[in-house]
Amino acid sequence: MTDLLTPFHYDYMLKAILVSGLIGGVCAFLSCFITLKGWSLMGDALSHAVVPGVSLAWLVGLPFSVGAFVAGILAALSMGWVKRHTRLREDAVIGVIFTSWFALGLLLLSLYPSNLNLRTIIFGNILAISDPDILQVLIISGISILVLTLKWRDLLLYCFDESHARSLGMNTSFLHFLLLSLLAATAVAALQTVGACLVVAMLVTPGATAYLLTDRFGKMLIIATITGLLCGVLGAYGSYFLNGSTGGCIVVLQTLVFLVVLFLAPKHGLLAARRQRRIAAMS
Amino acid sequence: MREISPPLSIEVADVTVAYANGIVALRDASFKLGPGVICALVGVNGSGKSTLFKAIMGFIRPVKGSVRIAGKSVEQARRGKRIAYVPQSEEVDWTFPVNVWDVVMMGRYGHMNFMRLPSATDKRIVAESLDRVGMSDFKERQIGELSGGQKKRVFLARALAQRGSIMLLDEPFTGVDVTTEETIISLLRALRDDGHIILVSTHNLGSVPEFCDHVVLVNRTVLAAGPTDDVFTEKNLTLAFGGVLRQFHFEQSTIQEHDGRTVKLLTDDERPLVFGKDGHLEYKDREGREKLVKEREKEAGK
Amino acid sequence: MNLLTPFQYSFMNEALMISALVGAVCAVLSCYLVLKGWSLMGDAISHAVLPGIVAAYSMGLPLAVGAFASGLLCAVATGWIKSSTRIKEDTVMGIVFTGLFALGLVMFTKIQTEAHLNHILFGNILGIERDDMIQTIIAASVTLVVVLVMRKDLLLFCFDAAHARAIGLNTSMLYYVLLSLLAGTIVASLQSVGIILVVAMLVTPGCTARLLTDRFDRMLLIAVASSVLASCIGVYVSFFINGATGACIVLAQALLFALALLLGPKHGLIARRFRA
Numbered sequence: 001m002t003d004l005l006t007p008f009h010y011d012y013m014l015k016a017i018l019v020s021g022l023i024g025g026v027c028a029f030l031s032c033f034i035t036l037k038g039w040s041l042m043g044d045a046l047s048h049a050v051v052p053g054v055s056l057a058w059l060v061g062l063p064f065s066v067g068a069f070v071a072g073i074l075a076a077l078s079m080g081w082v083k084r085h086t087r088l089r090e091d092a093v094i095g096v097i098f099t100s101w102f103a104l105g106l107l108l109l110s111l112y113p114s115n116l117n118l119r120t121i122i123f124g125n126i127l128a129i130s131d132p133d134i135l136q137v138l139i140i141s142g143i144s145i146l147v148l149t150l151k152w153r154d155l156l157l158y159c160f161d162e163s164h165a166r167s168l169g170m171n172t173s174f175l176h177f178l179l180l181s182l183l184a185a186t187a188v189a190a191l192q193t194v195g196a197c198l199v200v201a202m203l204v205t206p207g208a209t210a211y212l213l214t215d216r217f218g219k220m221l222i223i224a225t226i227t228g229l230l231c232g233v234l235g236a237y238g239s240y241f242l243n244g245s246t247g248g249c250i251v252v253l254q255t256l257v258f259l260v261v262l263f264l265a266p267k268h269g270l271l272a273a274r275r276q277r278r279i280a281a282m283s
Numbered sequence: 284m285r286e287i288s289p290p291l292s293i294e295v296a297d298v299t300v301a302y303a304n305g306i307v308a309l310r311d312a313s314f315k316l317g318p319g320v321i322c323a324l325v326g327v328n329g330s331g332k333s334t335l336f337k338a339i340m341g342f343i344r345p346v347k348g349s350v351r352i353a354g355k356s357v358e359q360a361r362r363g364k365r366i367a368y369v370p371q372s373e374e375v376d377w378t379f380p381v382n383v384w385d386v387v388m389m390g391r392y393g394h395m396n397f398m399r400l401p402s403a404t405d406k407r408i409v410a411e412s413l414d415r416v417g418m419s420d421f422k423e424r425q426i427g428e429l430s431g432g433q434k435k436r437v438f439l440a441r442a443l444a445q446r447g448s449i450m451l452l453d454e455p456f457t458g459v460d461v462t463t464e465e466t467i468i469s470l471l472r473a474l475r476d477d478g479h480i481i482l483v484s485t486h487n488l489g490s491v492p493e494f495c496d497h498v499v500l501v502n503r504t505v506l507a508a509g510p511t512d513d514v515f516t517e518k519n520l521t522l523a524f525g526g527v528l529r530q531f532h533f534e535q536s537t538i539q540e541h542d543g544r545t546v547k548l549l550t551d552d553e554r555p556l557v558f559g560k561d562g563h564l565e566y567k568d569r570e571g572r573e574k575l576v577k578e579r580e581k582e583a584g585k
Numbered sequence: 586m587n588l589l590t591p592f593q594y595s596f597m598n599e600a601l602m603i604s605a606l607v608g609a610v611c612a613v614l615s616c617y618l619v620l621k622g623w624s625l626m627g628d629a630i631s632h633a634v635l636p637g638i639v640a641a642y643s644m645g646l647p648l649a650v651g652a653f654a655s656g657l658l659c660a661v662a663t664g665w666i667k668s669s670t671r672i673k674e675d676t677v678m679g680i681v682f683t684g685l686f687a688l689g690l691v692m693f694t695k696i697q698t699e700a701h702l703n704h705i706l707f708g709n710i711l712g713i714e715r716d717d718m719i720q721t722i723i724a725a726s727v728t729l730v731v732v733l734v735m736r737k738d739l740l741l742f743c744f745d746a747a748h749a750r751a752i753g754l755n756t757s758m759l760y761y762v763l764l765s766l767l768a769g770t771i772v773a774s775l776q777s778v779g780i781i782l783v784v785a786m787l788v789t790p791g792c793t794a795r796l797l798t799d800r801f802d803r804m805l806l807i808a809v810a811s812s813v814l815a816s817c818i819g820v821y822v823s824f825f826i827n828g829a830t831g832a833c834i835v836l837a838q839a840l841l842f843a844l845a846l847l848l849g850p851k852h853g854l855i856a857r858r859f860r861a
Contacts, residue, residue, distance in 0.1 A: 035672070036379060040679035041625045085854055086846065088619070088792050095624035096792050099785030100839035103832040106707070106782070110829040122706065122781070123690060153399035157389050160379050167340050167368040168393035168445070169361040197632060197781065198690075201683030208676050215425035217380050248690035255684030262666065270669055378671045427671075 007240040016126045019137055020232035020250060023193050024202060026141045027186050028228020029148050031207030032220050033179060037159045040204050041091055042076075045098035046180075047187040047199035049075030051105030051121055054191075058114030065136040065188045072184030075101045102196075116192070124195035124247035126236065133192060140189040144182055155179060156217055193232075194247030201251040202228065209258045212265040227257060290353065291318040291448055293339065293480055295505075297348035300334050307503075308334040311348070314499050314508035316482075321475050323491045323511075324484040326501035327524055332484045335501060336451055339482070340366055352449065360449075364393035367447030369438045371454050377427040383437050384422040387412055390444030412443040417466060432463030439467060450474065452483045456490060468494045488549060491515060520549060591824045600710045603721055604777045604816040604834060608786065610725045612812030613732050614770050615791030616804050617763065621743040625675055626660070627787040629682035630764070631771045631780045633659030635689030638705055638775075643696050648705075649720050649772040656768035659685055660761075708779035708831040710820065717776050724773035728766050739763060740801055777816070778831035786812065789838040796845040796852055811841045 007013040034043050050068035057067025075097055083093045109118050119125065129137075148155075157165045158175040166172050183203070190199045210223035235250030242249060263270050293316045300309040309331040316322055326332050337343045339350055341357035352360035360366055367390070390412070391405040401409075413419045416436040421429065426437065435455060442450050450471075456464055471481050472494065485491065491498060491511065498514040500506040500523040507514045507522075548555055557565040566572055591597040618627055634652035641651025659681050666677045693702055703709075713721075732739065741749045742759040750756045767787070774783040794807035819834030826833075847854050 035676045036376075038673050038675050040673075040675040041628070044625070044628060044679065082846065086796060086852065088795060089622050089624075091622050091624040092619045092788055092792050092795075095628065095784060095788035096839065096842055099782060099789065099835055100842075103782055103785060103835035103839070107828045107832040107836060110832065111826065150398060153392065156381075157392060160381060160386075161370065161375065161389070163340075163342070163368060163370055163374070164389065164441070165392075166342055167361065167366050168364060170392075198683050198687055200679050201687065204676050204679035205683070208672050208680055211380060211672060212670065215380050215382060217385065220380050242691065244691040244694045248687040248694070251683055251687035252691055255680060255687065258680055258684075262670065268670060273669065 007237055012127055013236075013240055015129065015134065016246060017233050017236045019129060019134060020126055020193050020236040020246065021229050022141050022232070023137065023186075023190050024206075024232025024235075024250065025225050025229035026144050027190055027199075027202035028206035028210075028224040028226075029221060030144070030182055030186050031203050031205070031228070032210065032217070032224050033155055033159055033207075034183065034203050035207035035211060037179070039179075039183070040200060041094050042180075043183055043187070043203040044200040045079070045094045046072045046076060046184050047191070047196050047203075048102040048105075049098045050184065050188055050191065051102055051196055052108055053105075054116055054121060055105055055108035055112060055114050058116075059112055063132070063136055064114075064116060065140060068188040068191065069181075069184055071101065071105075072187060073181065076180045076184065120195070121191065122195050122197055123245055124191065124193045124198070126193045126246045129192050137189045137192070140185050144185055144189075147178070147182065151175075151178065152221065194250055198247050198251045201254060205251070205254040205258050206231070209254075209261050212261050212268045215267075227254070231257060291478065291480060292316060292351075292353055293449065293482070294351040294354075295335070295339070295348075296351070298335075298338055298345045298350060299347040300331075300338055300343055301346050309338070309345075309501075310504045312501070312505040313348075314505050316480050316497060318478045318480060319475050320497050321471055321481045321483065321495050322497035322499060323495040324482055324499050324501060325486070325488065325491060325520075325523065327486070330502045330523070331504075332501050333453070336368075336453065336482075336484060339451065340368060364445060365448050367442035367445040367450045369435075369442050369450070369452040369455060372431065372434060372458055374453075375426075375434075375438075377434070379426065381426060382422065383413070383418060383424050383426060383429070384409065386426060386437055387422075387440045387444050390441040393445065408446070409440075409444050412440040415443060415470065416440045430460070431458040432460040435459050435463055436466065439470065443470075448478070449480045450482070452481070454485060454487075455483060456485065456487050464490075488520070517547065517549070591821055596711055596713075597820070597824060599713065599718065600777075600820050600830070601817055603713060603718060604710055604820050604830075605813045606725050607721065607774050607777045608790075608812035608816035608834070609809045610729050610732075610770050610773055611783070611786035612790035612794075612808040613729065613805060614766055615787050615789070615812075616794060616801070616808050617732075617739055617743050617791075618767070618787055619791035619795055620740075621763075623763075623767075624784070624788045625678055626663075626764075627767060627771075628784040629663070629678045630656045630659055630767050631783045631787070633682045633685040634768070634771055634775075634780060635686050635705070636692055637689075639689050639692045639696065642701070643692075647720060648775070649724055652772045652775065653765075653768045655685060655689075656771060657761075657764060660764040660768075664760075704779070705775060706779045706781050707829060708775065708777050708782075710777045710830050713776050721773050721776050724769050728769040728773060731762070731769075732766055735759075735762065736805075778834055782831045782835050785835040785838060789835070789842050790815075793838070793842045793845045796842075796849045799851075811845075812838065815841055 034040060050072040053067035053071025054064045057064045079094055079097050082097065083090055154170060154175060158172055162172055186203065187199050190202050194202060206224040206228040209227050210220040213223055214220050231254045232250055235253040236246050239246040239249035261269065266272060295312055295314050298309060298312045299307065301307045312335060324332050324335065338345055339357065341361055350357050352365065387409045388401060388405065391401060391409065392399055395401065395405065413422055416439050418433060418436050418440060421433060426434065429437065455467055475481060483495065492515060495511055497509065498511050499508040500514060500519055502523050507519045548557065618624060634656045637651035637655025638648050641648050663678050663681045667674045738754055738759060741754065742756060746756050749759065770787065771780065771783050774786055778786055790808040790812035793811045794804040797807050798804050815837035816834050818837040820830055823830040823833040850856055
């Protein structure tokens with residue numbers, strides 16, 4: 001019994017568990033919008049595109065999250081620009097630009113090492129997170145949660161029916177930009193926990209899991225957030241015993257939860273679908 | 284509750300719309316509608332119907348000309364939540380996790396506070412709107428679980444809940460059962476009698492004279508606009524549709540006892556199935572059917 | 586040190602050759618991916634190979650075999666979940682590939698040293714070993730030959746799968762052929778750019794070529810030419826600035842893309858401005 005409590009004796013583990021839970025929850029909240037809007041590739045892209053900002057911010061002496069956020073937004077804007085001016089498909093444009101930004105980041109990191117080393121940026125290293133970095137994560141999460149709780153209904157309408165949102169006089173380009181900014185901000189926050197390669201999991205998996213469990217968006221938000229939060233906490237906690245990568249553990253856990261729900265969900269699960277098929281075949 | 288002055292109107296004046304790639308979708312389009320009217324927007328696919336819709340909703344800014352609603356700019360009208368829009372079914376993501384109630388409540392968003400928390404009034408209006416389209420029993424359904432007609436009615440209820448004075452409907456009758464079509468038409472009539480302006484884009488020509496007071500014919504510009512009886516003529520339609528329209532002339536009916544009055548049928552999407560007297564199938568051409576014609580002659584002769 | 590210094594080292598010459606070969610294979614495939622809208626698929630499979638590599642390493646199998654198997658697993662699982670739920674395809678892909686990548690990461694920390702991980706992730710073209718080189722050459726040549734032999738069928742499949750099916754082509758076979766080619770290409774690229782940047786090799790040349798031509802045959806040629814050129818420039822420049830080679834290659838690709846975007850004779854921004 002005492003063994004199970006050991007992680008809590010370590011300050012760094014406690015911090016890691018709490019921060020992972022927080023970030024897991026925030027990302028999961030946002031993931032509901034990302035999955036419904038079909039923005040998975042965008043999430044992946046922005047989480048990679050923030051990397052050059054980390055390096056540049058270090059060179060200039062700014063907090064890493066400021067640089068990363070700016071880099072993410074610039075990448076998103078340049079994607080929009082190239083998309084408007086070519087006949088290329090959107091996914092291809094995103095692919096070209098985010099890999100360029102990411103490569104730039106890697107090059108900068110190989111030339112000018114920063115406080116966050118390459119490994120931390122790619123895979124995250126929540127166990128070694130410094131107090132100023134925790135502060136940055138707290139600020140980003142706080143702002144994101146505030147904005148999301150205030151504006152989730154507008155964002156929902158924007159994702160569901162953009163024309164209607166516009167005809168009601170809503171500023172849809174603002175909502176679009178708001179969603180992009182939230183995406184970039186949470187990608188920055190999650191960078192140190194799970195790393196650039198796995199951020200997209202935090203931004204997609206909880207939302208999809210919740211989507212299998214409910215037909216109501218409000219409930220989907222709650223289920224996703226709870227799933228994300230619990231996976232963050234338990235993943236970080238479990239990584240102590242597995243002695244494995246924290247980010248990896250969190251994401252593996254999220255994927256396992258998704259798989260369980262995929263099979264067992266009462267209405268949209270695979271077993272339920274099979275049952276319905278069988279009933280249809282018999283009648 | 285509506286603003287009293289100035290009277291409701293849509294005024295499209297010399298509107299030219301060009302897209303970023305340089306293609307001109309609409310040139311010098313003009314028409315005017317007063318309060319209490321159902322107006323059909325008729326034209327082939329790609330004629331600029333949806334461009335005109337977008338211009339009226341203010342989604343695209345014309346490079347020339349202007350759209351005024353009740354004497355004000357479109358932006359002002361939109362801020363007043365006066366324009367309600369019923370989308371085509373293909374534009375909606377039916378797997379979205381929202382139910383009927385949620386969708387209709389979205390019509391109230393413009394009237395709600397910053398947080399979009401529904402008030403008792405909002406809830407009452409949503410319930411009323413659902414009732415008017417006869418969908419109250421389905422309010423807990425996820426939208427994907429509805430039939431084509433029910434889906435349409437939900438979005439109509441959303442437009443009702445918005446309490447706009449101008450309603451734009453994009454192809455409201457495609458994929459819809461007869462009951463829903465009748466519900467929609469009687470609802471639109473009631474709204475018209477309340478003084479609303481209703482603009483229906485359609486290529487379902489047959490339904491136009493049934494319930495539309497006005498017609499705007501579109502083909503890259505406004506070809507003709509005015510009361511249905513004046514505008515919805517064979518000449519104008521041929522102009523609007525060019526060779527696209529199928530024409531069926533039944534001067535030469537395959538039925539012999541034809542009383543000499545010519546029947547002409549115009550349709551732009553499907554070939555009509557026509558039964559003549561005594562339930563006989565009618566054919567457009569007699570050529571190749573001489574045997575059939577003879578048979579009918581014999582029948583008529585006896 | 587002058588401009589010819591890099592060519593005095595045999596490792597540089599080998600690196601140039603291998604990266605040019607890999608660049609060519611990726612470029613050919615990128616034309617199909619760009620037209621089919623499979624950029625995310627390229628990204629997904631490239632990440633998903635990680636657990637396979639780790640497993641193959643610990644079992645003493647060639648890494649390519651493991652990578653190929655787990656890349657295919659990702660593709661098959663994605664297709665299966667997509668067809669049996671209402672979740673959008675991009676989301677499913679995001680879930681599956683991150684799940685596999687995370688699994689690979691957890692497995693990795695258990696069994697391997699950091700040096701290997703870095704090589705797999707970022708490539709290690711300057712220190713490539715004989716065995717790896719042979720593996721790369723085999724994977725690249727097989728992929729290249731298969732694509733060139735089947736290029737008409739694959740093109741039809743990308744352009745209009747329903748029509749391909751109607752004329753009697755086996756489209757599900759073509760689907761898996763394309764996926765296998767993708768996995769094969771990724772295996773071939775492991776050594777030069779690594780799995781993290783391979784998606785750039787699989788998207789950018791096709792896009793660059795698409796900006797320059799409307800004909801598919803020419804698109805293939807241009808993509809290959811631009812990719813080979815970018816690979817050589819990347820390797821060459823990285824020697825002088827002493828920076829990450831894979832990143833330099835990808836940035837050279839991006840540079841060519843930007844040039845095509847600006848200067849393309851028909852669709853380029855300047856040409857269009859000039860005409861307007």
